[in-house]
Amino acid sequence: MVNPVRFLGAYVLRQVSSVGRLGMFFVYTIRGLIRPPGKFWPTLKQVEFIGTRSIAVIGFTAAFTGMVLALQGYHTLVKVGAEGWLGSAVGLSLVRELGPVLSALMVTGRAGSAMAAEIGIMRIEEQIDALECMAIDPFSYLATPRLIACIISLPLLTAFCDAVGILGGYAVGVGLLKVNGGAFWSGLTSSVDWADLSMGLYKSVCFSVLIALICIYKGYHAGVDEGAFGPEQVGRATTSAVVIASIAVLISDYVITSLML
Amino acid sequence: MSMENIIEISGLNSFYDSRQVLFDVTFPIPVSRVTVIMGVSGCGKTTLFRHLTGLKRTGRGQISVDGRDLGSFSEKMLMEYRRRIGVLFQSGALFNSLSLTDNIAMPLHVHTDLAEETVRIMTLMKLNMVGLAEFGDYMPSQISGGMKKRAGLARALIMDPEMLFVDEPSSGLDPITAAGLDRLILSLRETRGMTIVVVTHELESAFKIADRIVVMDDGRVMAAGSPEQIRNSADPRVHQFLNREADPYKMHMEAYYERLLGDQWRSQ
Numbered sequence: 001m002v003n004p005v006r007f008l009g010a011y012v013l014r015q016v017s018s019v020g021r022l023g024m025f026f027v028y029t030i031r032g033l034i035r036p037p038g039k040f041w042p043t044l045k046q047v048e049f050i051g052t053r054s055i056a057v058i059g060f061t062a063a064f065t066g067m068v069l070a071l072q073g074y075h076t077l078v079k080v081g082a083e084g085w086l087g088s089a090v091g092l093s094l095v096r097e098l099g100p101v102l103s104a105l106m107v108t109g110r111a112g113s114a115m116a117a118e119i120g121i122m123r124i125e126e127q128i129d130a131l132e133c134m135a136i137d138p139f140s141y142l143a144t145p146r147l148i149a150c151i152i153s154l155p156l157l158t159a160f161c162d163a164v165g166i167l168g169g170y171a172v173g174v175g176l177l178k179v180n181g182g183a184f185w186s187g188l189t190s191s192v193d194w195a196d197l198s199m200g201l202y203k204s205v206c207f208s209v210l211i212a213l214i215c216i217y218k219g220y221h222a223g224v225d226e227g228a229f230g231p232e233q234v235g236r237a238t239t240s241a242v243v244i245a246s247i248a249v250l251i252s253d254y255v256i257t258s259l260m261l
Numbered sequence: 262m263s264m265e266n267i268i269e270i271s272g273l274n275s276f277y278d279s280r281q282v283l284f285d286v287t288f289p290i291p292v293s294r295v296t297v298i299m300g301v302s303g304c305g306k307t308t309l310f311r312h313l314t315g316l317k318r319t320g321r322g323q324i325s326v327d328g329r330d331l332g333s334f335s336e337k338m339l340m341e342y343r344r345r346i347g348v349l350f351q352s353g354a355l356f357n358s359l360s361l362t363d364n365i366a367m368p369l370h371v372h373t374d375l376a377e378e379t380v381r382i383m384t385l386m387k388l389n390m391v392g393l394a395e396f397g398d399y400m401p402s403q404i405s406g407g408m409k410k411r412a413g414l415a416r417a418l419i420m421d422p423e424m425l426f427v428d429e430p431s432s433g434l435d436p437i438t439a440a441g442l443d444r445l446i447l448s449l450r451e452t453r454g455m456t457i458v459v460v461t462h463e464l465e466s467a468f469k470i471a472d473r474i475v476v477m478d479d480g481r482v483m484a485a486g487s488p489e490q491i492r493n494s495a496d497p498r499v500h501q502f503l504n505r506e507a508d509p510y511k512m513h514m515e516a517y518y519e520r521l522l523g524d525q526w527r528s529q
Binding site: 037118121125134 | 277278311314315316340341343344346348350351352354355356357358367368370371372413416420
């Protein structure tokens with residue numbers, strides 16, 4: 001009887017301390033803004049890695065998502081004779097929900113996993129210890145540029161995702177299913193307003209903070225809880241970074257939507 | 262020979278969670294001398310190394326640096342302390358995404374406003390010192406383990422530290438490269454009066470470079486003194502270590518049966 005209680009207690013304590021550590025990690029990462037080394041070039045490098053290199057995968061995902069939305073939407077709307085609303089349906093779905101969420105999940109899978117693995121390897125190879133011994137703040141050097149880069153990149157990628165998705169929907173709706181092009185655009189422009197765009201923007205900023213923090217944190221603490229530093233710990237840190245960040249994106253999506261609607 | 266001490270370790274106990282790994286460790290580190298901390302694997306020497314470099318906070322006991330307790334240092338004081346030290350890790354701990362030149366120049370870029378040309382010259386001098394002048398543009402993944410260690414040493418020395426901490430300098434190196442590193446450590450003490458702390462289990466290297474040797478066993482200081490004093494130590498465990506004798510085979514039957522049978526053994 002004692003063992004399960006002890007196990008549960010230890011588990012709860014571990015989780016609570018983990019949340020506390022994540023909070024401190026956030027504070028130290030923000031503090032890194034005012035600490036050396038300089039952030040411009042490292043941030044630019046990370047924007048290239050997180051943003052530019054994600055364009056292709058996000059473009060591809062967005063195009064097919066827009067296309068399938070148009071396909072599904074058309075066959076639903078045509079039953080009630082409302083296929084003229086296709087532009088509105090595609091636009092709202094993408095701008096409010098799918099654009100931010102899909103971009104966030106793609107960035108998590110592509111860049112978040114790489115960040116967790118890279119920093120995890122730095123941890124097990126004593127490179128983070130070496131930074132500390134050189135009196136270089138590891139949060140400022142490793143975490144802050146990646147956080148800033150993520151905050152810059154994800155909203156831009158989301159806007160790109162929205163645009164490509166809408167074009168994909170237009171191609172299928174107007175080009176393939178012969179919906180009236182004018183009706184598609186007027187439905188889109190009359191339904192999607194600034195409130196919808198800003199909702200997508202707020203979401204993408206929140207997601208970017210979550211993705212960067214969770215993935216960097218997981219890599220930074222790879223093996224720390226276990227007291228063992230090997231490739232297995234890096235693999236585990238990378239997997240849990242992607243899983244936790246993806247779940248955090250989906251949960252926060254619901255919370256933000258419920259707050260903003 | 263009287264020696265002034267730059268660091269004094271007194272009554273240091275260290276824990277990982279509830280497991281104690283250092284027990285009442287006490288010894289001084291004299292200034293401008295090479296102190297070698299020796300011992301078998303798992304004796305606590307790397308933990309001690311982490312305490313000395315400020316990577317692990319001291320709990321019970323003290324590490325006094327210039328009379329002030331390292332454990333009570335504020336973050337700012339710890340940063341200042343770390344700017345006075347250079348650390349060479351066992352693997353070299355070079356940053357994989359940077360060339361050797363960028364690795365070595367990094368502390369200069371972060372802590373100084375030196376002109377790029379000055380940084381380049383200083384980096385080249387350090388690379389030259391460790392015999393890697395032609396490899397500045399190489400990435401860490403393109404060079405051997407020994408070269409990584411030498412590049413790590415160049416990086417540890419780029420800020421001209423007062424104290425140098427070296428973790429296992431000879432492990433995994435061929436005898437010629439290892440001898441080269443030993444010579445480099447000795448020349449740093451002779452030419453710059455640097456205080457050097459080396460953690461190792463390589464006997465030959467230890468006796469070659471040490472002014473003072475601390476032998477650790479099972480988290481405790483077993484013997485400390487000059488290389489001569491250690492060689493002449495009457496302690497049988499020190500003898501065993503110096504003569505590379507294996508531990509006699511011991512079997513604790515009770516513990517063995519408990520491991521094998523678990524609860525069944527206890528209930529009998």
